[in-house]
Amino acid sequence: MSLRPPLAFIPAETGTIPASVSRMAGDQDSEAVWINQAGGTTYRIGAGTATDRYLKYAPRGTADPDFAAEALRLRWASEHARVPEVIQVGSDESGSWLLTAALPGESAVSGTWMKRPELAARALGAGLRKLHESLPVQDCPFEWSVGERLRAFEQRIAAGEGPENWSGDCVHLGIGEARELLSNPPLPLDLVVCHGDACAPNTLLDGHGNFYAHVDLGELGVADRWADLAVAAWSTAWNYGSGYEDHVYAGYGIEPDATRIGYYRMLWDLS
Known part of the structure; x- marks a missing residue:
């Protein structure tokens, strides 16, 4: 399938800090470290201090993220895997x-690992395997099923979207x-229990380039x-350019399945 543009990026500058973010930061420094296409921003507060933390913030009127649902998933996953601790x-x-x-840990798209994409891609696969093996599928109260995601596709259609809004190999489809x-x-x-957004930016590596943890588990199921x-x-x-996908599969310990890869990328794009 064709490449598609990333849906989020590291901002060149912090910009104006919302009042509610400043209030929670108090007298500590805060900076924008990640912006998503829907208009949300992640801020780092108190970097390098004992209270170093991250704040995902969505202004009123942007896409409505269900942070309460994400917190539930983080708290459940934290019993079995290394994920961020929910504060508020x-x-x-x-x-x-x-x-x-x-x-x-450090994001797999930090400057350090952008220079070593083979190592980062292999760690991405190894970390995903560890997550899938650590989270008990029988006990998971959340789902990320095809049926659930098809409802999101139908919502897009009902809202007036169509092939002209689709990307990559999907644009030719009716x-x-x-x-x-x-x-x-x-x-x-x-x-298995899937991450739901297991991309390179949501994978943290340790100082040696080994998988360390996952973040942003709002779709876990x-x-x-x-x-x-x-x-x-x-x-x-x-994030790195072409030629690194096989390193992910090698790190996971699995052979690529072209049929499943094609299907789930189409589902990702259209739902």
Whole structure:
């Protein structure tokens, strides 16, 4: 499938700090470290201090993230895997937020690992395997199923979106053809607890380039493991350039499955 642009990026400068962010930062420094396409911003507060933490903030009127649902997923996953500790979830008249404690790992898209993409891509796969093996699928109360994601596709169609709004290899599809393809996932399903957004920016590495932790688990839930794998490998092309996807599969310890990769990338794009 074709490449697609990343949906989030590191800002060149912090810009104006919202009042609610400044209030939570108090007398500590805060800086914007990540901006997503929907208008949300992640701030780092108190970098290098004992109270180093991250605040995901969504202004009122932007896409409405369910930070309470993400907090539930983080708290559940924290019993089995290394993920950020939830400090606070809240909202006011200006927006909503999720405050978590910082972890000592470094993002796989930091300057350090952008220079060593093979190592980072392999760690991305190894970390995803560890997550899938650590989270108990039988006990997971959350889902990220095809059926649930197809409802999101239908919501996009109902809102007036169509092929002209789609990207990559999906632009040539009609709505009916896309619906038919999405309604027939490859079987049998190989169910695990998926991250839901297992891209390179959401993977933290230690100082040696080994997997350390995952962040941003707002979509965590039971799904076919390829729903994570296909997009995790794809994200290396968005962040590092072409040629690194096989390192993700090698790190995970699995051979690429072209059928499942194609299906779950299409599902990602259209839902």
